[in-house]
Amino acid sequence: MEKEKILVGAHTSIAGGVFNAIYEANRIGANTFQIFTANQRQWSAKPISKEDAKKFKQAKFDNGIKKVVSHNSYLINLGSPKKESLELSRKTFLEEIKRCHALEIDYLVFHPGSALTSTEEECLDTISESILSFESEVKKGKTKLLLETTAGQGSNVGYKFEQIDYIIKKVKHKIPIGVCLDTCHIFAAGYDIRTKKGFDKTFEEFDSVIGLKYLNAFHVNDSKADFESRKDRHESLGKGKIGIDTFKFLMKDKRFQNIPKILETPIDALWLEEIEMLKKFAG
Template sequence: MINLASPKEDLYQKSITALKEQVDRANKIGAQYLVLHPGSHTGGGVEKGRKRIIAALNEVLSNKQLSFQILLENVAGAGTAIGTTMEELSQIYNNLVDRSQVGLCFDTCHGFAGGYDLRSEQEIEELLTVIDDVFGLDKLGVIHANDCKGDLGSNKDRHHHIGQGKIGNLGFEKLVNHPQLKDKPFILETPIDEAGDDEQNLAAIRDLIK
């Protein structure tokens, strides 16, 4: 339900309340991170949606003492979702009152669908440079490791099994062995089409580690 960019005031206020409840829950269980999609403006316009996200996060951050970081997750770019590129996320991040409590979750499927070619060493290096410039690599808390059914830049949020999508083993081998990423937590959000898929995907990504 949470959509901090919603132009509908009732949903917007409910989203803020729901996020505050999740923050309380994360504090109680001792979570290290809470991952959040920035939101979708649903026709209200990107600029207005971005301002509503910033205002909502500033309200939550000013009223809550966090023992963890809220991680903004990049999105695939479908529809009216905000936060496809690091530049878009930076426009939110740089306007927060307390950036110390906010970081980044990078989703590989979303990133690839959003135009980041994770099969290319050069493009990975360029992406990490941008992340470091905007957030600092220490703020990259989690990587959601998902292959992508759609083509590069397709903006389609369609997760696939590791090595079976358009990123492929070539891309994931570069990611899991990159010296600036190898110590980061990789979390699978791959499909479960049948029993054992989680174990298969975990084995697939582990086999790529050198």
């Protein structure tokens, strides 16, 4: 029974139709997964048709999928100092919320934003305003928005728990909000999770700064880049600079048992093995 509760999956492809992600999840032994609901490198996308939504929900039920996560487009910058790109980002995000609602997606994960020419604090304020502007749309469905921890590459914000907390505090009274923690990103950002001591310290810090109740999803990735490199380069589990032990700590931790853990590791041919391994770590 215990094993049933463990939620492990990967970022699966929607090529050929959004429901195909579910068959792919099933093939790799996943009971949760993440998708792009549309092409993540294009600004405009079609809304989800009623027929596709119906097929998706049926396939989800038939395959015993528990939680579904969407990852928004990489083009969106909710903290942009440029008026035009900010407006386009907000409009595109709203469309993503609509697609998530149509598919009854549990969590919409997004990178907070990039400061570009502004200061980090200005960027965090703009992101908070952007999120607040989604209030009426978010309330129409059950999808919760999850801020993703970042590696801090370029001018990306969200690489410190304090920055994530800053946004949460500004929006939580109006928006259902949580966090998706990416193991590769926090490691590159300077949270040393390689040893049990460091792992425990990191989550103590997460709890005291943000609060563990906000932790709703994990991206489970090893890192090609070094500790504190501020570079976002995913690696297959155990083959990178983090090492396999961290994923054992993660899977054995009872606090995180019911939280979806999504692989975004680069070799999809290994997902079946990686999921099998993670389940074994959980015991």
